[in-house]
Amino acid sequence: xxxxxxxxxxFWKESPRSGILGWLLSTDHKRIGIMYLGCIVTxxxxxxxxxxxxxxxxxxxxxxxxxxxxxxxxxxxxxxxMIFLFIIPSIPAAFGNLILPIQIGARDVSFPKLNxxxxxxxxxxxxxxxxxxxxxxxxxxxxxxxxVPFSTQTTTNVNLALMAAFMLGFSSILTGINFVTTIHRLRxxxxxxxxxxxxxxxxxxxxxxxxxATPMLGITLVIVMFERVFGAGLxxxxxxxxxxxxxxxxxxxxxxxxxIMILPGMGVISEVIPTFARKPLFGYWAMALSSLAIxxxxxxxxxxxxxxxxxxxxxxxxxxxxxxxxAIPSAIKIFNWVxxxxxxxxxxxxxxxxxxxxxFNFAIGGLGGLALGAAASDIHxxxxxxxxxxxHYTMFGGTGFAFFxxxxxxxxKFTGRMYNHKWATIAWGILxxxxxxxxMSMQAVGIQGMPRRYYDYLPEFQPLNLVATVGSWVLAVGLxxxxxxxxxxxxxxxxxxxxxxxxxxxEWDVPSPPPMExxxxxxxxxxxxxxxxxxxxxxxx
Amino acid sequence: MSEHNHExxxxxxxxxxxxxxxxxxxLTGVTIAVSRVDLxxxxxxxxxxxxxxxxxxxxxxxxxxRQESRLFRVGLLILLVILAIFLGLTFVDVLYx
Amino acid sequence: MSIEHRDDTGARFGMxxxxxxxxxxxxxxxxxxxxxxxxxxxxxxxxxxxxxIYFGSINTVVLLTSSLTVALAISAIQMKRIKQCLTLxxxTVALAIxxxxxxxxxxxxxxxxxxxxxxxTLAEMGAGVTSFFNLYYFTAGLHGLHVFIGATLxxxxxxxxAKGKVTSxxxxxxxxxxLYWHLVDLVWIFVFPLYYLIL
Numbered sequence: 001x002x003x004x005x006x007x008x009x010x011f012w013k014e015s016p017r018s019g020i021l022g023w024l025l026s027t028d029h030k031r032i033g034i035m036y037l038g039c040i041v042t043x044x045x046x047x048x049x050x051x052x053x054x055x056x057x058x059x060x061x062x063x064x065x066x067x068x069x070x071x072x073x074x075x076x077x078x079x080x081x082m083i084f085l086f087i088i089p090s091i092p093a094a095f096g097n098l099i100l101p102i103q104i105g106a107r108d109v110s111f112p113k114l115n116x117x118x119x120x121x122x123x124x125x126x127x128x129x130x131x132x133x134x135x136x137x138x139x140x141x142x143x144x145x146x147x148v149p150f151s152t153q154t155t156t157n158v159n160l161a162l163m164a165a166f167m168l169g170f171s172s173i174l175t176g177i178n179f180v181t182t183i184h185r186l187r188x189x190x191x192x193x194x195x196x197x198x199x200x201x202x203x204x205x206x207x208x209x210x211x212x213a214t215p216m217l218g219i220t221l222v223i224v225m226f227e228r229v230f231g232a233g234l235x236x237x238x239x240x241x242x243x244x245x246x247x248x249x250x251x252x253x254x255x256x257x258x259x260i261m262i263l264p265g266m267g268v269i270s271e272v273i274p275t276f277a278r279k280p281l282f283g284y285w286a287m288a289l290s291s292l293a294i295x296x297x298x299x300x301x302x303x304x305x306x307x308x309x310x311x312x313x314x315x316x317x318x319x320x321x322x323x324x325x326x327a328i329p330s331a332i333k334i335f336n337w338v339x340x341x342x343x344x345x346x347x348x349x350x351x352x353x354x355x356x357x358x359x360f361n362f363a364i365g366g367l368g369g370l371a372l373g374a375a376a377s378d379i380h381x382x383x384x385x386x387x388x389x390x391x392h393y394t395m396f397g398g399t400g401f402a403f404f405x406x407x408x409x410x411x412x413k414f415t416g417r418m419y420n421h422k423w424a425t426i427a428w429g430i431l432x433x434x435x436x437x438x439x440m441s442m443q444a445v446g447i448q449g450m451p452r453r454y455y456d457y458l459p460e461f462q463p464l465n466l467v468a469t470v471g472s473w474v475l476a477v478g479l480x481x482x483x484x485x486x487x488x489x490x491x492x493x494x495x496x497x498x499x500x501x502x503x504x505x506x507e508w509d510v511p512s513p514p515p516m517e518x519x520x521x522x523x524x525x526x527x528x529x530x531x532x533x534x535x536x537x538x539x540x541x
Numbered sequence: 542m543s544e545h546n547h548e549x550x551x552x553x554x555x556x557x558x559x560x561x562x563x564x565x566x567x568l569t570g571v572t573i574a575v576s577r578v579d580l581x582x583x584x585x586x587x588x589x590x591x592x593x594x595x596x597x598x599x600x601x602x603x604x605x606x607r608q609e610s611r612l613f614r615v616g617l618l619i620l621l622v623i624l625a626i627f628l629g630l631t632f633v634d635v636l637y638x
Numbered sequence: 639m640s641i642e643h644r645d646d647t648g649a650r651f652g653m654x655x656x657x658x659x660x661x662x663x664x665x666x667x668x669x670x671x672x673x674x675x676x677x678x679x680x681x682x683x684x685x686x687x688x689x690x691i692y693f694g695s696i697n698t699v700v701l702l703t704s705s706l707t708v709a710l711a712i713s714a715i716q717m718k719r720i721k722q723c724l725t726l727x728x729x730t731v732a733l734a735i736x737x738x739x740x741x742x743x744x745x746x747x748x749x750x751x752x753x754x755x756x757x758x759t760l761a762e763m764g765a766g767v768t769s770f771f772n773l774y775y776f777t778a779g780l781h782g783l784h785v786f787i788g789a790t791l792x793x794x795x796x797x798x799x800a801k802g803k804v805t806s807x808x809x810x811x812x813x814x815x816x817l818y819w820h821l822v823d824l825v826w827i828f829v830f831p832l833y834y835l836i837l
Contacts, residue, residue, distance in 0.1 A: 110648050177655040184612060185648035212623050215659040219666035223776065232755035232772040234670065239761065240681075240769025245673060248631050249666050299626055303634060312637035318630070552716035553709075562706040569698050569830075573691070576835035585675070588831035595827045603709040604820045605813075610647070613654055620658045624665055628672065635673050 008416065010513030027112035030414065030514060032119050033097030039119075040094050041483075043085040043126060048479060050078035055438070055472040058465050061457055071455035072141035073156070077133055079144030080161060084168045085126055087399055088257060091264035092210070093122070093175050095406045096203050098414060100179060102507040103197050105188025105524040107517045110181040114174050121171035128164035132157045143453060145254070148235040148246045152227040159228055162221045169214045169221075172260070176210025179203055188506075190526035193288075197505045197530040198281060201288040202267030205295035209256045209263075213299065217253035220246065247306050255302035259294055261395055262362075265402030266291070266333055269355045272405050273337050275503040276352035277344025280531040283336040290329035297326045304373050308382045316375045323373035330366055334359060349501070350424035354405035357432050361397025365390055368443065383453075386446025389439045397435055404431075407486060412496045416512040418541050419489025427482035434474030441468035497539025505530045550608045561602045568595050646810045653814040657821045660784070664825050667777045671832060674769045681766025686836035688753065689774070693744040694834035697737050698826065704733035705823040708792065708816045718806040720799065727796035727812075730819065734789035741782055774833050781825055788822045791815040 011030045015022035023031055054075055057064050066074065097115065101108055109115050133139040136157030142150055146165075151158055183196075183204050196204075223234055224246075233239030235246045274281045281287060303311060303319040337359055346352070368390040371377045381387060412418050445464040450457055457465065499508040506526065510518055572591045576584060601607045606614065675682050711726035752759030755775050760768050795815045798804045804811050 110645065111652055114652075173656075173659050177652050177659075180655055181648050181652045184651065185645050208619070211655050211659055212620065212662060215662035216627070216666050219663045222780075223666075226755075226776060230755040232776070233768060234772050234776065238765065239772070240674060240678065240765035240767075241772070242670075242673060242677075244634070245631075245670060248634065249669065252627055252631075252666075299623060300630065303630070311634040314637035315630075315634035318633050550716070552713045555710055555713060558706055558709045558713065562702060565702045565705075566699060569695070569702065572831050572835060573695060576831065576837055579837055584837050588835060589828075592828050592831055596824050599705060599820055599824055599827070603705055603823075604817055605712075609650070612651065616651075616654060616658070620661060624661070627662075627665065628669055631669055631673070635676065 008511065008513075010416065010511060010515050012513060014516040025116070027108070027116050028516060029097045029101050029108050029112065029115060030518075032115050033094055033099075034414070035119055036089060036097060036122065037094040039122065039126060040086055040090050043081055044090075045483075047078055047081040047086055048476065050074050050081070052472055052476055054078060055469045057455055058457070059469040060466070061459055061462060063455070066455070068455050069138075069141065072143075072453070073133070073139035075453060076140050076143050076161075077129075080129055080140070080165065082395075083144055083257075083261075084165050085122075085129060087261045087395055088168070088172060089122060089175075090261075090399065090403050091268060091406060092179070092203060092206055092260070093118070093171075095199075095268070095410060096175070096179060096264065099410060099507055100200060100203055101182065101186070102510060102514060102518050103200055103505055103530075104183065104186060105191050105506055105519070105526055106182060106186035107519065107523075109178045110185055111178050115178055118171045118174035118178070121167050121174065125164045125167035125171060128160050128167060132160035132164060136160065145250060146221070146224060147250075148224065148227070148243050151224055152231075152235070159225055162225050166218055166221050169218050172210050173214045176207040176214070179207035180211060183207075188524045188526055194284070195526055195529050196288070197267075198270035198284075198287050198291075199264070199267035199505075202263045202270070202291045205291040206260050206263045209260050209295050209298065213253045213256035213260075215253075216249055217257075220249040220253070223249075244306070244309055244311055247309055248303065251302035251305045252299075255305065256295075256298045258391075258394070259298040261399050263291060263294060265358065265399040268402045268406045268409070269337060269358050270333075271503070271505065272351045272355040272409055273340050274531045274533075275409075275501050276347045276349055276355075277341050278347075278502070278533055279340055279344040280529070280533070281336070282339035282342075283332075284529075284531070286332055287336055290332045293329040294326065297322070297329065301326055301373075304378070307375050307378045320373060320375045324370065327366065327370060327373075334363060334366075348425075349408075350419075350421060350428060351405045351409035351501075353425065353428045354401050354408060357428070357435075358398060358401040358405065361393050361401060361435070365393030365395075365397055368393060381446065383451055384446035385442045385450050385452050388452050389441075389443035389446055392439045392442070397439065401431075401435075404428075404482065409501070410507075411486060411490065412493075412500050412541075413507060413512045413514070415490040415493075416495055417489055417491075417493035418496045418500060419486050419493050423481060423485040427478050427485060429478075430474060431478030431482065434471050434476075434478050437471030438468050438475055439471075441465070441471060494541050496541040499536070499539050500541050502533070502536050502538030504528070504533050504536050550605060553602070553605070553608075557602065561598055565595055565598060646813075649810045650813060650817070653817050657817060660821055660825075664777070664780070667773060667780070668828070668832075671773050671777075674766070674773065675836075678764075678766025678769065681764055682770050683836045685763075685767040685770035685774075686833065688748075688751075689834050690744055690747070691834050693740055694830055697740050698830045700733050700737050700740070701823050701826050704730045704737070705820055707733065708819050712809070712813060712816055715799070715804070715806050715809045715812060720806070723812075724796055724799055727792055727799070731789050731793050731796070734785050734792075737785055738782060738789075741778070745778075770833075777829055777833070781822065781829060784822045784825070788815070788819045791818060 011028060015026060017025060023035060057066050057071055137155040138157060140156050140158045140161040141154060142158060183200060226232060227234060233241050235241040235243050237243060270281060270287055301319060301323045303315060304323045307316050372381055372387060372390060408424060441464045445461050448461065450461045496512055498511050506524065568591055572588055575587050707726045708730045711723045714723035714726055753771055755772050760771055792815050795804055795812050
């Protein structure tokens with residue numbers, strides 16, 4: 001931290017240990033959150049580079065910059081990194097750790113040491129994942145889904161990648177256990193369930209999914225490792241196994257996992273929108289309970305990833321129906337955000353812009369999801385780039401933009417400094433345009449029939465692929481400007497007071513950056529709801 | 542919810558635990574005995590039924606669930622519901638293939 | 639500094655949440671089992687008869703008894719009978735070792751008959767039998783690993799109790815290790831009839 005005007009540094013300098021050990025051995029939730037954030041952004045940038053490479057290869061038919069095998073490895077590693085190392089931990093592990101305890105008026109999470117352990121699990125997982133690329137029989141080429149029988153037979157370094165995913169799952173479980181317990185046990189006096197900020201509600205729903213779904217991934221990955229080592233044949237039809245059951249077990253985790261990815265993002269949006277509309281959130285309980293409903297309904301629908309796998313027609317019918325149910329709580333959320341905006345006193349600050357982009361992108365992604373959830377249209381769209389476009393709309397356009405909203409909303413709180421709003425707005429505009437150009441083209445070319453995961457394609461798909469690739473460059477420029485601007489702001493920005501946005505939740509009552517233990521001598525007592533803006537004044541900066 | 546004072550349980554008398562243990566051993570005997578009688582389809586369900594009963598003895602007595610607050614029981618219920626969903630919906634596929 | 643505040647109920651609740659994750663972990667294997675059993679009922683019964691019911695039954699009794707001793711250990715520490723508590727903990731650990739030794743002999747016998755994952759003999763016995771033994775080895779192996787971890791935990795807590803770090807005022811560690819140990823028992827309660835007792 002360079003010194004300009006403010007000398008107050010909060011938790012950045014206060015620590016029982018000094019230097020690097022003060023971070024690596026710290027059990028303070030804010031320091032762990034910052035460490036998570038650093039790692040996650042780093043992995044995100046690695047994933048972005050791989051994604052750009054994929055797009056570059058697809059700029060024209062035939063081999064452009066890499067061969068088939070390299071391409072397979074690139075999209076696999078891009079997927080593994082983005083899913084397991086970026087999106088799943090992005091908001092819960094980084095911002096959950098930073099914000100959750102302060103928002104409920106606690107001094108830390110329930111199990112601070114476990115929290116640190118979860119970060120180490122993450123780091124070990126990240127190292128294994130990166131190591132898997134450069135060692136053994138080459139980078140894994142199975143796709144992030146590790147489908148059998150290919151994953152049990154390929155000679156590439158799948159074992160290490162599986163182990164990495166297993167460690168990351170463990171890290172996710174520990175975070176989940178910590179958050180559920182923290183929310184049940186450590187709420188401040190007066191912080192009833194009806195006064196929990198929506199971000200906490202979504203983290204609560206997320207944490208339950210993390211606890212109840214992640215182990216299924218663990219066992220599935222361990223079985224695949226067992227297969228690769230002993231060649232037993234648990235998923236081999238010739239030896240009494242069933243390859244489709246692999247897909248069931250995998251998606252029993254991995255479908256709820258998409259709600260691990262999106263729910264906390266929805267929580268961020270539910271914080272940002274009332275603040276910048278200066279209006280209480282519309283339908284508090286509908287929002288809170290729809291988070292739990294999404295978590296629950298999300299565990300009922302996994303097999304909609306498998307319509308083309310050869311499972312029974314009857315189950316396709318059932319899962320198709322169940323899939324539509326998830327749309328209900330998601331739509332409740334969208335409508336409530338829009339209703340909150342209605343007649344609000346809207347301020348288009350950078351976090352708000354990202355939140356609005358979230359609503360736009362997520363609505364497109366969500367509606368595309370219905371096209372994929374309906375069995376009839378899915379048979380046509382299955383394994384096309386429409387699917388790739390769809391999940392980037394929900395994961396990148398949704399969670400990614402929510403993550404950017406969170407960065408712009410909460411970083412001033414944790415660094416005590418404000419970034420440049422003009423550049424943030426420019427970056428947002430470029431990002432938004434680049435994003436939609438890239439992935440809308442991918443959806444369109446997918447409808448035309450271009451399969452995903454191919455490094456080559458028919459000449460008629462070229463125009464849209466070219467557009468998508470150019471869009472990816474625009475996207476990259478937007479990201480670059482955004483991160484540079486945030487970094488500049490963190491180091492040299494103007495100091496901010498404790499409540500630059502005029503928000504009403506508890507984290508804005510403590511100094512920026514918050515001190516060790518968050519609150520002074522006295523434990524906080526909560527006397528009002530999270531979105532009661534009456535009497536809340538924004539600090540000038 | 543927010544009082545963090547030190548809550549303790551009354552110690553469970555040794556006798557209770559020993560009685561539960563006797564019951565568990567007897568139930569083990571019952572499962573083994575029943576499994577040697579041919580009840581066709583029913584065998585597996587009897588085995589699972591006895592196992593579930595044994596589990597609930599372990600859960601409520603050995604694991605002190607009887608003394609814990611409602612939160613713990615609700616948590617267990619959520620777990621069982623989720624397990625039923627995972628198993629049940631997988632069978633929606635497998636049974637109709 | 640109140641950061642070192644104490645919340646025993648919270649700690650136990652956290653442990654229960656962790657146990658849920660363990661249950662889900664094993665449930666994946668039970669799903670595979672259920673599907674295969676439905677597909678190959680005859681071969682499963684045939685394969686089950688190859689398992690040694692005596693080893694299985696003895697191990698069941700051993701685990702149930704160890705569950706009792708560790709439950710008694712908690713009552714003992716609550717009643718400030720530290721010595722009894724220590725004895726009960728070590729008996730639990732001893733029973734865990736007995737279980738693992740039994741398992742070792744059981745597996746050696748089976749492996750010497752050529753029954754192990756990926757073996758030729760197994761492949762000749764048919765798909766259902768292969769599937770049964772694959773799942774059996776995997777489930778029992780994973781369970782055995784949990785026995786090992788649980789016994790280690792209890793041994794560590796016993797040492798801490800002897801050193802006075804776990805006391806009758808502060809024994810959450812013992813409670814949580816015991817909870818883990820009961821889970822190991824719970825899993826076995828289902829593994830035993832499903833693998834050893836199919837007619």
